[in-house]
Amino acid sequence: MSIKADFGIETPGTSAVATPVSRSTPWNGLLSELGRAPLGIQCCLAVVAGFAGLALLAPVLAPFGEASVLGDSYAAWGTRARDINGGSIGTHWLGTDQMGRDMLSRLLFGLRTTLEMALAATLLAALIAAPLGILAAFRRGWIEQALLGFMHMLTIVPTLIVALLVLAISGPSAAIMIAVLAAGSVPDLFRTMHMATTSVLSAGYTDAARLRGETAFWIIQHDVLPNVARTAAAAVLRAGCVITLVFTTVSFLGMAMPSPVAELAAMVRENATLLTYGVMTPLLPACAIALFVLALGTIANWVARDLSGSHHGR
Amino acid sequence: MHPVLKAVLQRLSIWIASLLGVSVVVYALAGLLPETFAADFLGAAAKPEAMARFDSRIEHPAAANYPGWLAGVLRGDFGSPYASGDVPVEPVAAIIAPRLRNSLALAGIAVLIAVPLALVLGAAAASGPGGWAERLTAGVAGIVNVSPVFLIAYATALLFSVWLGWFAPLATVTQDMSPGAWIARVALPVLTLIGLIAGPLSRSIRFEIAMLMASPYVQAAKLRGVRPDRIAKRYALPNAWSPVVRAIAWSLIGALPGLVVVESVFAYPGLGHLLVEAASARNIPVVQACVLIFASLIVLLHIATDLVEIANDPRLRHQR
Numbered sequence: 001m002s003i004k005a006d007f008g009i010e011t012p013g014t015s016a017v018a019t020p021v022s023r024s025t026p027w028n029g030l031l032s033e034l035g036r037a038p039l040g041i042q043c044c045l046a047v048v049a050g051f052a053g054l055a056l057l058a059p060v061l062a063p064f065g066e067a068s069v070l071g072d073s074y075a076a077w078g079t080r081a082r083d084i085n086g087g088s089i090g091t092h093w094l095g096t097d098q099m100g101r102d103m104l105s106r107l108l109f110g111l112r113t114t115l116e117m118a119l120a121a122t123l124l125a126a127l128i129a130a131p132l133g134i135l136a137a138f139r140r141g142w143i144e145q146a147l148l149g150f151m152h153m154l155t156i157v158p159t160l161i162v163a164l165l166v167l168a169i170s171g172p173s174a175a176i177m178i179a180v181l182a183a184g185s186v187p188d189l190f191r192t193m194h195m196a197t198t199s200v201l202s203a204g205y206t207d208a209a210r211l212r213g214e215t216a217f218w219i220i221q222h223d224v225l226p227n228v229a230r231t232a233a234a235a236v237l238r239a240g241c242v243i244t245l246v247f248t249t250v251s252f253l254g255m256a257m258p259s260p261v262a263e264l265a266a267m268v269r270e271n272a273t274l275l276t277y278g279v280m281t282p283l284l285p286a287c288a289i290a291l292f293v294l295a296l297g298t299i300a301n302w303v304a305r306d307l308s309g310s311h312h313g314r
Numbered sequence: 315m316h317p318v319l320k321a322v323l324q325r326l327s328i329w330i331a332s333l334l335g336v337s338v339v340v341y342a343l344a345g346l347l348p349e350t351f352a353a354d355f356l357g358a359a360a361k362p363e364a365m366a367r368f369d370s371r372i373e374h375p376a377a378a379n380y381p382g383w384l385a386g387v388l389r390g391d392f393g394s395p396y397a398s399g400d401v402p403v404e405p406v407a408a409i410i411a412p413r414l415r416n417s418l419a420l421a422g423i424a425v426l427i428a429v430p431l432a433l434v435l436g437a438a439a440a441s442g443p444g445g446w447a448e449r450l451t452a453g454v455a456g457i458v459n460v461s462p463v464f465l466i467a468y469a470t471a472l473l474f475s476v477w478l479g480w481f482a483p484l485a486t487v488t489q490d491m492s493p494g495a496w497i498a499r500v501a502l503p504v505l506t507l508i509g510l511i512a513g514p515l516s517r518s519i520r521f522e523i524a525m526l527m528a529s530p531y532v533q534a535a536k537l538r539g540v541r542p543d544r545i546a547k548r549y550a551l552p553n554a555w556s557p558v559v560r561a562i563a564w565s566l567i568g569a570l571p572g573l574v575v576v577e578s579v580f581a582y583p584g585l586g587h588l589l590v591e592a593a594s595a596r597n598i599p600v601v602q603a604c605v606l607i608f609a610s611l612i613v614l615l616h617i618a619t620d621l622v623e624i625a626n627d628p629r630l631r632h633q634r
Contacts, residue, residue, distance in 0.1 A: 156336055156609060158608075158612075159571075160574060161570075161605055164590065168597075169596075171348065171596070241460070252462065252464045253593075253594075265464065268468070275476065276476065276483060289461075
């Protein structure tokens with residue numbers, strides 16, 4: 001909506017008759033739209049970008065190794081870290097965990113694990129669901145019915161419970177965890193893509209394209225994708241929120257990652273004893289998860305705002 | 315055939331077929347046990363003979379054995395759990411029965427409080443947009459939507475157990491507890507579950523009521539000067555049953571993973587905690603039984619919702 005308005009203002013003044021109006025690429029449009037986003041949304045973007053940056057730079061930023069046991073367990077915040085000879089080698093800014101590993105370093109590596117897993121599962125789900133959704137919309141009939149029925153089956157048992165069953169059989173495995181998380185989010189993304197594509201295909205301009213003799217591929221590229229992009233983006237971001245929450249829950253229950261790997265939710269479980277003494281440190285990683293999901297979900301709602309905007313008027 | 319009966323049979327057959335599909339997957343998945351499972355389960359130090367004996371006791375799924383397995387499950391016979399020794403062990407059903415009772419008791423109390431609470435708060439939020447009820451429900455639902463369940467559970471424990479010291483931090487109940495002691499022990503998981511259910515549910519109730527009140531026939535009745543209490547009773551309520559029951563069922567299904575986490579955090583001896591314990595111990599028959607029971611509960615909720623919907627659809631009852 002805002003993009004259209006901008007074209008309306010720009011074109012009369014700036015474009016000469018001879019030069020074709022320069023179409024903004026999707027990336028330029030996205031960047032300028034982000035620049036004009038409300039302050040709250042920009043804060044959410046900063047939170048997500050900040051978490052991503054911390055996760056990427058975890059090996060550089062972390063003062064100590066992910067699995068290195070350094071001192072006493074449950075040391076207080078700001079305790080000096082000492083090597084075997086008692087020499088100072090730094091500070092445990094957030095103390096140490098139940099095995100005497102540096103909490104801050106574990107937090108950074110844990111964030112990295114959490115985001116890696118959530119990103120991989122979300123991308124996998126989107127890559128599976130989007131083509132299937134478009135396919136089901138194009139091929140009405142038994143393919144559509146079979147896909148809808150299959151997706152219905154997938155949604156009956158909550159992903160958390162499926163994950164516990166599958167990981168109990170396979171043992172802790174990042175790849176299988178990603179597959180289960182993706183499978184849990186595919187039905188929602190599939191239905192979103194299916195509905196959005198179906199509504200585009202019922203529009204007059206796709207009828208016109210078909211009558212012109214355009215191929216299905218051309219219609220997908222020129223009519224479907226541009227029109228479902230925003231819906232799809234919002235759905236993928238929401239799937240990212242759900243996947244993050246489900247993954248961290250499985251990890252909290254001790255089933256997701258093999259032992260020395262740091263992960264935010266697993267850290268909560270490992271250090272939960274501290275809470276009984278009123279020490280908040282174990283809640284830090286849990287709050288980090290909540291903050292990330294809050295930021296991502298708010299961005300998703302903002303991306304979808306024009307879509308839901310039409311309903312408010314009624 | 316009467317259209318109501320036809321609709322009922324149609325919905326029932328869809329859900330029973332779905333549940334059968336789930337049972338096939340749950341049964342077949344056990345066929346994917348890794349080769350090294352005996353060593354994983356018994357520990358790498360186990361003797362080869364012990365591993366061989368363990369392997370021979372494991373039931374490997376085969377298509378021909380599925381009907382027999384399913385018949386057993388329908389009779390409540392879930393087989394025997396994996397065991398490391400040769401001592402006879404309790405059957406899975408005997409392990410599960412008390413756990414299921416405990417879970418139903420815990421969830422039952424939480425639901426009996428949370429659902430009426432959500433209905434009242436949702437109605438209050440719908441009748442006063444921008445008021446305290448709307449802000450409260452939006453706030454709680456917002457927190458529940460973005461927080462992992464264990465964060466909410468630990469925050470509840472921190473507040474009511476560590477700081478205020480009102481309730482026991484762990485819900486380790488036993489069979490021979492007096493009802494009073496039992497209630498005091500389960501207070502924390504019940505409080506957490508109430509938040510998990512009532513938060514999102516009050517939001518959907520508010521949404522459903524707002525949709526109803528904005529519908530053309532309610533608007534028309536208002537314009538005709540029908541009294542508000544009559545609008546609520548005669549116009550809104552008969553049409554509210556289906557969406558409200560659907561919202562309740564969905565919120566309960568949505569809170570089921572939450573039950574698993576809450577039971578685990580507070581060490582409550584319920585089915586969800588058993589599922590997690592059995593999954594970490596990789597005791598597959600127990601996990602399968604828990605998953606099937608949860609799936610059946612979910613399907614039962616779906617069926618109940620569909621029946622309410624059919625019963626409240628006048629198009630089916632008065633067909634020409």
